[in-house]
Amino acid sequence: MPLVTAGVVVLDCAEPEKLAVFYKELLQAEETDAGANLVEIKSADGLRLAFRRDANATPPSWPRPENSLQAHLDFLVEDLDAAERKVVELGGRPLEAKEGPGPYEERGCSDPAGHTFTLRRTRQTAPKQG
Incomplete structure:
Protein backbone atom coordinates (compact mmCIF):
# COMPACT_ATOMS: atom_id res chain seq x y z
CA MET A 1 0.00 0.00 0.00
CA PRO A 2 1.36 3.47 -0.89
CA LEU A 3 2.35 5.89 1.83
CA VAL A 4 0.09 8.57 0.35
CA THR A 5 -3.09 8.02 -1.66
CA ALA A 6 -5.15 10.51 -3.64
CA GLY A 7 -7.78 12.22 -1.56
CA VAL A 8 -10.03 14.97 -2.76
CA VAL A 9 -9.54 18.18 -4.75
CA VAL A 10 -10.93 21.10 -2.75
CA LEU A 11 -12.05 24.34 -4.38
CA ASP A 12 -12.59 27.44 -2.24
CA CYS A 13 -15.69 29.47 -3.05
CA ALA A 14 -18.23 31.78 -1.45
CA GLU A 15 -21.20 29.42 -1.94
CA ILE A 41 -19.17 14.95 -4.24
CA LYS A 42 -18.01 11.79 -6.01
CA SER A 43 -18.47 11.06 -9.71
CA ALA A 44 -19.30 7.62 -11.09
CA ASP A 45 -15.66 7.19 -12.17
CA GLY A 46 -14.38 7.96 -8.65
CA LEU A 47 -13.33 11.62 -8.94
CA ARG A 48 -13.83 13.32 -5.59
CA LEU A 49 -14.29 17.09 -5.40
CA ALA A 50 -15.09 19.24 -2.39
CA PHE A 51 -16.17 22.86 -2.15
CA ARG A 52 -15.09 24.81 0.93
CA ARG A 53 -16.73 28.03 2.07
CA ASP A 54 -14.40 31.04 1.94
CA ALA A 55 -16.22 34.36 2.01
CA ASN A 56 -13.06 36.07 0.69
CA ALA A 57 -12.42 33.64 -2.17
CA THR A 58 -11.23 35.40 -5.32
CA PRO A 59 -11.53 33.55 -8.62
CA PRO A 60 -8.48 33.43 -10.85
CA SER A 61 -8.36 35.85 -13.76
CA TRP A 62 -6.94 33.33 -16.25
CA PRO A 63 -6.50 33.70 -19.16
CA ARG A 64 -5.72 37.33 -18.27
CA PRO A 65 -2.11 37.57 -17.01
CA GLU A 66 -2.66 39.71 -13.91
CA ASN A 67 -3.53 36.76 -11.65
CA SER A 68 -2.29 33.20 -11.40
CA LEU A 69 -4.19 30.15 -12.59
CA GLN A 70 -4.33 28.78 -9.00
CA VAL A 88 -23.39 27.06 -20.12
CA GLU A 89 -26.78 25.53 -19.22
CA LEU A 90 -25.52 24.95 -15.66
CA GLY A 91 -24.23 28.53 -15.25
CA GLY A 92 -20.61 28.14 -16.33
CA ARG A 93 -19.05 29.96 -19.26
CA PRO A 94 -16.58 29.37 -22.07
CA LEU A 95 -13.28 31.23 -21.69
CA GLU A 96 -11.59 30.65 -25.01
CA ALA A 97 -13.47 31.16 -28.23
CA LYS A 98 -11.81 29.42 -31.15
CA GLU A 99 -12.19 30.75 -34.67
CA GLY A 100 -11.95 28.93 -37.95
CA PRO A 101 -13.33 25.66 -39.26
CA GLY A 102 -12.79 22.19 -37.85
CA PRO A 103 -12.97 20.54 -34.44
CA TYR A 104 -10.74 21.60 -31.58
CA GLU A 105 -9.26 19.16 -29.13
CA GLU A 106 -9.99 21.21 -26.00
CA ARG A 107 -11.91 24.22 -24.74
CA GLY A 108 -11.34 26.40 -21.68
CA CYS A 109 -14.31 27.09 -19.39
CA SER A 110 -15.07 28.36 -15.92
CA ASP A 111 -17.59 27.28 -13.32
CA PRO A 112 -20.09 29.78 -11.82
CA ALA A 113 -17.55 30.76 -9.11
CA GLY A 114 -14.79 31.44 -11.69
CA HIS A 115 -12.65 28.29 -11.29
CA THR A 116 -11.19 27.30 -14.64
CA PHE A 117 -11.24 23.90 -16.26
CA THR A 118 -10.67 22.36 -19.66
CA LEU A 119 -13.01 20.16 -21.64
CA ARG A 120 -10.65 17.84 -23.52
CA ARG A 121 -11.74 15.53 -26.32
CA THR A 122 -11.02 11.88 -25.58
CA ARG A 123 -8.70 10.28 -28.09
CA GLN A 124 -10.25 8.06 -30.70
CA THR A 125 -9.03 4.49 -30.31
CA ALA A 126 -9.69 3.26 -33.85
CA PRO A 127 -7.40 0.49 -35.06
CA LYS A 128 -4.44 1.50 -37.22
CA GLN A 129 -4.94 1.22 -40.94
CA GLY A 130 -2.39 -0.58 -43.14
Whole structure:
Protein backbone atom coordinates (compact mmCIF):
# COMPACT_ATOMS: atom_id res chain seq x y z
CA MET A 1 0.00 0.00 0.00
CA PRO A 2 1.36 3.47 -0.89
CA LEU A 3 2.35 5.89 1.83
CA VAL A 4 0.09 8.57 0.35
CA THR A 5 -3.09 8.02 -1.66
CA ALA A 6 -5.15 10.51 -3.64
CA GLY A 7 -7.78 12.22 -1.56
CA VAL A 8 -10.03 14.97 -2.76
CA VAL A 9 -9.54 18.18 -4.75
CA VAL A 10 -10.93 21.10 -2.75
CA LEU A 11 -12.05 24.34 -4.38
CA ASP A 12 -12.59 27.44 -2.24
CA CYS A 13 -15.69 29.47 -3.05
CA ALA A 14 -18.23 31.78 -1.45
CA GLU A 15 -21.20 29.42 -1.94
CA PRO A 16 -20.18 25.74 -1.78
CA GLU A 17 -23.74 24.43 -2.02
CA LYS A 18 -24.34 26.17 -5.36
CA LEU A 19 -20.98 25.17 -6.79
CA ALA A 20 -21.53 21.55 -5.73
CA VAL A 21 -24.80 21.51 -7.70
CA PHE A 22 -22.96 22.71 -10.83
CA TYR A 23 -20.37 19.93 -10.63
CA LYS A 24 -22.91 17.28 -9.55
CA GLU A 25 -24.90 17.97 -12.71
CA LEU A 26 -21.86 18.30 -14.98
CA LEU A 27 -20.23 15.08 -13.75
CA GLN A 28 -23.43 13.18 -12.89
CA ALA A 29 -22.01 12.85 -9.39
CA GLU A 30 -23.52 12.23 -5.99
CA GLU A 31 -23.07 14.19 -2.79
CA THR A 32 -21.07 12.18 -0.27
CA ASP A 33 -20.68 14.66 2.59
CA ALA A 34 -22.02 18.07 3.53
CA GLY A 35 -21.46 20.36 6.46
CA ALA A 36 -21.80 24.03 7.21
CA ASN A 37 -18.64 24.94 5.30
CA LEU A 38 -17.87 22.00 3.01
CA VAL A 39 -19.72 19.92 0.42
CA GLU A 40 -18.08 16.85 -1.13
CA ILE A 41 -19.17 14.95 -4.24
CA LYS A 42 -18.01 11.79 -6.01
CA SER A 43 -18.47 11.06 -9.71
CA ALA A 44 -19.30 7.62 -11.09
CA ASP A 45 -15.66 7.19 -12.17
CA GLY A 46 -14.38 7.96 -8.65
CA LEU A 47 -13.33 11.62 -8.94
CA ARG A 48 -13.83 13.32 -5.59
CA LEU A 49 -14.29 17.09 -5.40
CA ALA A 50 -15.09 19.24 -2.39
CA PHE A 51 -16.17 22.86 -2.15
CA ARG A 52 -15.09 24.81 0.93
CA ARG A 53 -16.73 28.03 2.07
CA ASP A 54 -14.40 31.04 1.94
CA ALA A 55 -16.22 34.36 2.01
CA ASN A 56 -13.06 36.07 0.69
CA ALA A 57 -12.42 33.64 -2.17
CA THR A 58 -11.23 35.40 -5.32
CA PRO A 59 -11.53 33.55 -8.62
CA PRO A 60 -8.48 33.43 -10.85
CA SER A 61 -8.36 35.85 -13.76
CA TRP A 62 -6.94 33.33 -16.25
CA PRO A 63 -6.50 33.70 -19.16
CA ARG A 64 -5.72 37.33 -18.27
CA PRO A 65 -2.11 37.57 -17.01
CA GLU A 66 -2.66 39.71 -13.91
CA ASN A 67 -3.53 36.76 -11.65
CA SER A 68 -2.29 33.20 -11.40
CA LEU A 69 -4.19 30.15 -12.59
CA GLN A 70 -4.33 28.78 -9.00
CA ALA A 71 -5.74 25.35 -9.94
CA HIS A 72 -6.95 23.78 -13.13
CA LEU A 73 -9.13 20.73 -13.81
CA ASP A 74 -9.30 18.73 -17.04
CA PHE A 75 -12.45 16.79 -17.93
CA LEU A 76 -12.47 14.22 -20.74
CA VAL A 77 -15.45 14.37 -23.10
CA GLU A 78 -16.47 12.67 -26.32
CA ASP A 79 -18.52 15.59 -27.67
CA LEU A 80 -17.01 19.04 -27.05
CA ASP A 81 -20.05 20.95 -28.33
CA ALA A 82 -22.50 19.02 -26.13
CA ALA A 83 -20.26 19.35 -23.06
CA GLU A 84 -19.81 23.09 -23.60
CA ARG A 85 -23.59 23.54 -23.98
CA LYS A 86 -24.06 21.68 -20.66
CA VAL A 87 -21.52 23.94 -18.93
CA VAL A 88 -23.39 27.06 -20.12
CA GLU A 89 -26.78 25.53 -19.22
CA LEU A 90 -25.52 24.95 -15.66
CA GLY A 91 -24.23 28.53 -15.25
CA GLY A 92 -20.61 28.14 -16.33
CA ARG A 93 -19.05 29.96 -19.26
CA PRO A 94 -16.58 29.37 -22.07
CA LEU A 95 -13.28 31.23 -21.69
CA GLU A 96 -11.59 30.65 -25.01
CA ALA A 97 -13.47 31.16 -28.23
CA LYS A 98 -11.81 29.42 -31.15
CA GLU A 99 -12.19 30.75 -34.67
CA GLY A 100 -11.95 28.93 -37.95
CA PRO A 101 -13.33 25.66 -39.26
CA GLY A 102 -12.79 22.19 -37.85
CA PRO A 103 -12.97 20.54 -34.44
CA TYR A 104 -10.74 21.60 -31.58
CA GLU A 105 -9.26 19.16 -29.13
CA GLU A 106 -9.99 21.21 -26.00
CA ARG A 107 -11.91 24.22 -24.74
CA GLY A 108 -11.34 26.40 -21.68
CA CYS A 109 -14.31 27.09 -19.39
CA SER A 110 -15.07 28.36 -15.92
CA ASP A 111 -17.59 27.28 -13.32
CA PRO A 112 -20.09 29.78 -11.82
CA ALA A 113 -17.55 30.76 -9.11
CA GLY A 114 -14.79 31.44 -11.69
CA HIS A 115 -12.65 28.29 -11.29
CA THR A 116 -11.19 27.30 -14.64
CA PHE A 117 -11.24 23.90 -16.26
CA THR A 118 -10.67 22.36 -19.66
CA LEU A 119 -13.01 20.16 -21.64
CA ARG A 120 -10.65 17.84 -23.52
CA ARG A 121 -11.74 15.53 -26.32
CA THR A 122 -11.02 11.88 -25.58
CA ARG A 123 -8.70 10.28 -28.09
CA GLN A 124 -10.25 8.06 -30.70
CA THR A 125 -9.03 4.49 -30.31
CA ALA A 126 -9.69 3.26 -33.85
CA PRO A 127 -7.40 0.49 -35.06
CA LYS A 128 -4.44 1.50 -37.22
CA GLN A 129 -4.94 1.22 -40.94
CA GLY A 130 -2.39 -0.58 -43.14
